[in-house]
Amino acid sequence: MHTPVLLKEAIAILNPLEGEFFIDGTFGEGGHSKEILKRITPGGTLLGIDWDREILEHNSDLPDKWPNDTIILKHGNYADTPAILAKHNLPKADGMIVDLGFSFWHIDESKRGFSFMKDELLDMRYDPDGNDRTAYETVNTLRENELADIIYHYGDERNSRRIAKRIVEERRKKKIETAHELSEIVNSAFHFKDPRISPATRTFQAIRIYVNSELENIRKLLAELTGILKPGGRLGVITFHSIEDKIVKENFKLLHQENTIAFLNKKVIKPEREEIARNPKSRSAKLRAICLKN
Ligand SMILES: C[S@@+](CC[C@H](N)C(=O)[O-])C[C@H]1O[C@@H](n2cnc3c(N)ncnc32)[C@H](O)[C@@H]1O
Structure with a gap:
């Protein structure tokens, strides 16, 4: 509701x-x-x-x-x-x-990968007809330093460099396709996990902001x-x-x-x-x- x-x-x-x-x-x-x-x-x-x-x-x-x-x-x-x-x-x-x-x-019903809790394809666009930039393209094609900057600036995430490094390591083995896969990769970049907030929250926010030019x-x-x-x-x-x-x-x-x-x-x-x-x-x-x- x-x-x-x-x-x-x-x-x-x-x-x-x-x-x-x-x-x-x-x-x-x-x-x-x-x-x-x-x-x-x-x-x-x-x-x-x-x-x-x-x-x-x-x-x-x-x-x-x-x-x-x-x-x-x-x-x-x-x-x-x-x-x-x-x-x-x-x-x-x-x-x-x-x-x-x-x-x-968007989280509950859109099926566009807005939630790190769901196994949906990474999209995150509000306007799939008019906007070509998807979350899938963002995590699979941007350079490591570009990803780190986005995660740092739009997610206020201090661990951005490590997260970007882990994303690039994993996508060399296989393209990152779903929100769930991305959240697992982000989680693996944290040594210490704050129990109050999921480690993927800030990274997902950052990618959504970037994808939609918010x-x-x-x-x-x-x-x-x-x-x-x-x-x-x-x-x-x-x-x-x-x-x-x-x-x-x-x-x-x-x-x-x-x-x-x-x-x-x-x-x-x-x-x-x-x-x-x-x-x-x-x-x-x-x-x-x-x-x-x-
Ligand atoms: C927080 S919700 C708004 C909820 C609304 N005030 C209500 O009470 O139902 C934000 C909405 O803005 C839309 N949105 C996001 N960016 C937008 C943009 N640049 N132009 C128009 N709508 C946008 C999203 O699709 C979403 O439906």
């Missing part, structure tokens, strides 16, 4: 109002969208974007539950939001939310806010690791210095203890929100 993260906090700070036009840039299973829809109707419209066509189809019954034109679902990259608005003749928005990363559905997508979105939001329009970004959060924090700081945005929260918003107890996956979530100046 999908549980949207920081839902109450995101709705409170973005304050969607009756009749407004909102964008959910990472529609997923529609958790945040459903709550936004309740606030903007009647008269409002929600544009839900997701880069994963399958997850949109999986939730395709959602529009039926709302009157025509209230919800518009489009397959695409949130980094291309200005082009998506132009293509569908939509105006700039009163508000937007992006809830970064992957969803529980950091570039955030940077592109944040560079284009004036083409997406009306003056006074609000944006909330939920991140799940320090690398993403740092990009959001630094870009917001620059936009603030340029007098383009105002902060809606002084301190970063984190889940309450009760949410973490109910949904442990929320523990690393952070929400930052701004509004575009008039």
Whole structure:
């Protein structure tokens, strides 16, 4: 069962109002969208974007539950939001939310190797039709130092050099095909195993970020806010690791210095203890929100 993260906090700070036009840039299973829809109707419209066509189809019954034109679902990259608005003749928005990363559905049902616990082929793409870079290609073709850099920078993994070395040793014997094989190889690079976190967690995160250009997508979105939001329009970004959060924090700081945005929260918003107890996956979530100046 999908549980949207920081839902109450995101709705409170973005304050969607009756009749407004909102964008959910990472529609997923529609958790945040459903709550936004309740606030903007009647008269409002929600544009839900997701880069994963399958997850949109999986939730395709959602529009039926709302009157025509209230919800518009489009397959695409949130980094291309200005082009998506132009293509569908939509105006700039009163508000937007992006809830970064992957969803529980990717781990549980996508069969694309997102989970190190499953024996699935290594893919990890959100958009298998439009993105040629797979996890399989990444681990089997990149040079050892390139792999080490990706695992270090995108996974915050101090053991990155040893992991990259082990990957290259193993792929010389046989191509690494499944998520399970990769996780066994990563595990073998650790002398000491932290009981709180599986050794493969950070490496899988790093490869997923690389395969989907996740950091570039955030940077592109944040560079284009004036083409997406009306003056006074609000944006909330939920991140799940320090690398993403740092990009959001630094870009917001620059936009603030340029007098383009105002902060809606002084301190970063984190889940309450009760949410973490109910949904442990929320523990690393952070929400930052701004509004575009008039
Ligand atoms: C954390 S989930 C969102 C969950 C959603 N807020 C909910 O409550 O159901 C992130 C979603 O963003 C999608 N996604 C990841 N990168 C994307 C991108 N660049 N553009 C659009 N969607 C993206 C993923 O396919 C996934 O469905």
